[in-house]
Amino acid sequence: MTHTLEELLAGWITHQRWFAGKGRAITELAVEVTTPLALRGPAESLHSDVAGSSRTTDASARTHAEEQILLRHLIITVRQDSHTDRYQLLLGFRPRLPQRLQHVAIGETPDGFAYDAVHDADVTGVLLSSIAKDADLGGLRFRHMPGTQIDTSPRSLVLGGEQSNTSLVFGDAYICKLFRKIIPGVNPELEVVSALAERGSPNIARPYGWIEADVDGQNTTLAFTQEFLPTASDGWALALTSVRDLYGSLPGTTAADAGGDFAAESHRLGVATAHLHKELAAAFPTNTVEAPEVKRMVEGFRRRLEAAIGEVPPLAEHAGVAHETFDRLADIRRPIIVQRVHGDYHLGQVMRTPSEWVVLDFEGEPGQPLHERRALDSPLRDVAGMLRSFDYAARHLLSDHPDAEALEQRAAQWAQRNRAAFIAGYSAGGGRIHGDDAVLLRALELSKAAYEVEYESRNRPTWLPIPLSAFRNAVS
Known part of the structure; x- marks a missing residue:
């Protein structure tokens, strides 16, 4: 039985990590735009001229079909009931699919075997x-x-x-x-x-x-x-190395004494973050948020917290400290400065080169509309995201660790030391965190932790103690 390309794609796309509609049936998949990119023979270089590459149905092309690889860029629409998304695909078509590309095969079509061509360095x-x-x-x-x-x-x-x-x-x-x-x-x-x-x-x-x-x-x-950046090191990996060194050290060893102390790097990262925020404020417009809008922000924080409690009822006994923080933020009368920010800031978004910390992935939360990702916000939202990331680095290894209870104190100490170093670096780099700013930062961090409670409850229950600890250890 032969299948159309659309049918083949509908069966294939649901298994791709980047497909956002997992768990929902596809009601329709349509190819919206097809753009020929290349026609390649075994002894040829890639031809990226559109006129040349579009002659793939000529008699001469069919004569040499055994030798040719077609490359096409597709924009497809995927409908799942009332929800519709667009995706881009880079598809290759070969008369025979070599073994190295079997894992990205899509299926046989009149133009040859279709496959996910991003994995084909030949094209x-x-x-x-x-x-x-x-x-x-x-x-x-x-x-x-x-x-x-x-x-x-x-x-x-x-x-x-x-x-x-x-x-x-x-x-x-x-x-x-x-x-x-x-x-x-x-x-x-x-x-x-x-x-x-x-x-x-x-x-x-x-x-x-x-x-x-x-x-x-x-x-x-x-x-x-x-x-x-081939010689750069991932921030998350560097932090985990430090945590492992502390966990593996002799009893009584503090985070400052462990061989892989990360605090100096956390300080440098704080400085780099402050410099980045200053550059963003200079490159894009800034604004201020007045008291009425701050109150609306606080109401959003409360709704998120209540949603998290609905998902994880034991959170309710620790929610009071969050509400106290939100109350203090709602009472602030001065405007809050907002600007362009990173929007999804954590240790996995930074790389350490031999000379500097480099920040990646400025696209924001991929699931959010573009206007929300471009929206001006307090730079302290990025700071809060990084502080939460330090807690995750310190504690996620405890989820299945046989000595988790004994190591909890070390985890808390590592997180506190690196959080403090990051804040100190941010302040040294010109970032502002004092007075009302500290209240806003704490509110942003607790709101982020409430989101994490919901996420971990649904996706990684063994990690749920990590965001819960943000409420147990909170000081209003």
């Missing part, structure tokens, strides 16, 4: 080469940053572990992130990183180019290419 070079020369292929526009030179020779490798996007690493020079779920408009990551690069910020990876198209009449970012 993905067309993305980099098209960005380098500002190519227009059908409705796709490939653009490079002014003043940059791109080496198009490196082959690509898919970076693992991503949930909502797919990133291709080209050699040790570039990383190209494909935004799988398409939301009309300019992606905040392109917008923010470009602006910070113009200001010469040392805390970002250099941008090289992007891919865009018109979707619903809006210029829409499909992919973003930046400098790859």
Whole structure:
């Protein structure tokens, strides 16, 4: 029995990590736009000329079908009852699928075996080469940053572990992130990183180019290419190494005495975060939030807390301290300064290079509308996110640890030491946290912890003690 490409895609897409509609039946899948990108033979280089690549149904092309690889960019719509999302796909078509690509097979079509071509380094070079020369292929526009030179020779490798996007690493020079779920408009990551690069910020990876198209009449970012940092270390991994060193040290060893003390790096990260916020405030407009809007913000915090209690009733006995903090925030009469922020800030979003902390992933929460991700907010929201991340780094290893109870004191000590170092660094870098700012920061952190309670209850119950500890240890 043969299947249409749409039928094959409907069966395949639900198993992809980046597909946002898991758990809901697909009522319709349609190919909205198809753009030929390349036609390649065994002894040929990629042809990215649209006119040439679109002649895949000519008699001459069919004569050499055994030798050819077709590459097509697709924008598809997926309907699940009343909910509709768009996704972008990079599909390859081969007469025979080699063993190395069997794991990304989609199915057999009249054009050959279809597969997820982001995993095929034989064809993905067309993305980099098209960005380098500002190519227009059908409705796709490939653009490079002014003043940059791109080496198009490196082959690509898919970076693992991503949930909502797919990133291709080209050699040790570039990383190209494909935004799988398409939301009309300019992606905040392109917008923010470009602006910070113009200001010469040392805390970002250099941008090289992007891919865009018109979707619903809006210029829409499909992919973003930046400098790859092969010698940098992930902040989350560095923090966990420090925690493991402390857990494995002799009884009585403090976080300050353990061999992998992370506090100096936490301080440097705080300084870098403050500098980043100053650059964002200079690159984009700022504003103030007056008392009535602060009260509405507080009501939102209370609703989130009540929702978390509904999900995890034992939280109720610790909720009083949160309400006291929210009350204090509601009583603040001075305006709160708001600006562009990162929006999804934690240890997994920062990399330590030999010289500096570099911040990644400025796209914000992928599930939120673009206007919300671009919205001005207090920079202390980022600070609160990082403080919560220190708690997670300290405690998540305890979820299945045989000595969890005995190590809890060390976990609390590590978290407190690194939180304090980060705050000190943020203040030293020019970030403001005093007086009413401290009240706002605490409220933001407890609201974030309430969200985490809901999330962990639904997805990782063994991690639930981590956000609950934020309420048990809170001091209003």
